Amino acid sequence: MSGNFARFAEVGRKIVAVGRNYRDHAAELGNAVPETPLLFLKPASSYITEGTPIKIPKGCSSLHHEIELGVVIGQKGTDISEGSAMNHVAGYVLALDMTARDFQSIAKKKGTPWDMAKGFDTSCPVGKFIPKDAVADPHNLELWCKVNGALKQNGNTKDMIFSIPYLISYISQYFTLEPNDIILTGTPAGVSGVKAGDVIQGGLAKLAEIEFKVVDRSGGS
Amino acid sequence: MSGNFARFAEVGRKIVAVGRNYRDHAAELGNAVPETPLLFLKPASSYITEGTPIKIPKGCSSLHHEIELGVVIGQKGTDISEGSAMNHVAGYVLALDMTARDFQSIAKKKGTPWDMAKGFDTSCPVGKFIPKDAVADPHNLELWCKVNGALKQNGNTKDMIFSIPYLISYISQYFTLEPNDIILTGTPAGVSGVKAGDVIQGGLAKLAEIEFKVVDRSGGS
């Protein structure tokens, strides 16, 4: 694998996210644990990096943080085997899967798409690219999220239901994975609402910390 | 607006699709006409161009054609007004919004995302870029689709519920539109199932024709 993946958010084309991949989070929203990975997309236009605020989308009155481990793809693949999946990983990123929970609740009830609830501008705040070599075991990383200094989420990637190789293999049966794509691997329990003025901080073991401010969409950047 | 949009499918990052934008198609699937545009995403990895077959995704037993007018974005914009929306259009494309109807039916029933039903590899076959200047009125174009020579869909873009400027304005309130993004504007009535070996042809007035063969996913390309 070659290339510089630091600019994945600028050049990447696909964000595949996994829902309900931690048992405690599935339970807190009253959802069953899925038998196969629950996949959805976020568009590349939803990326922001530190220094740019998270904007509450128009009409949303329940914006939730979901702290997640992102996997950055380094090598193109379709029908990737679990055994070779890690060869397709360039590295990792600490990310937020910001979610308009009220939009999502309506979509779930009406059977309509989740994309406006999950893909609005600024819905994918990300930290810096973490090279694969810096991570001894991606399935044993503490993952936390604070709002205004108060701890809200405090999980560990060892509690993921579907492992990273399993996700890569499963996803690539439907969606060809390309360099600079990312996979958001799901969030542990503790998601909660944020409002304008709040500050969200997240951490991934000793590998990464991120901080994003929340503003009203009309509040500009 | 500058640039060459012929390569939109190679370099574009976002496909925003509109569901139920023709009254007769909403009715044929038993859906109400929406009050606001029903939006979903397809990933850039779903694009194919002529010469590459449509592959039936793994586990799908009801793959449907939906012939659609695509709008190719030429200029970046957020909160675009209806009045200035057409300034953001570079041109058009004739496209198929291939849909795993069985996956979608389950998603609608369970309230889960549509993305696997709509975004699998080869789910966005497209024709050649049509420059804006070549189209006198995008809201009066015949749009047809044949399977193995039999006419299945025969609509006109004048029957769209939400117009192109309205869609651009609405979408850009949630998803920043970027050059080479496309908007799929919905399909008229007549969607139907296709199977391996079938040939799908589509036409857009005198502007474009496309032809794609359907194969089993395991059948290779």
Ligand SMILES: [Mg+2]
């Ligand atoms: Mg999530």
Ligand SMILES: [Mg+2]
């Ligand atoms: Mg969706």
Ligand SMILES: [Mg+2]
């Ligand atoms: Mg469609």
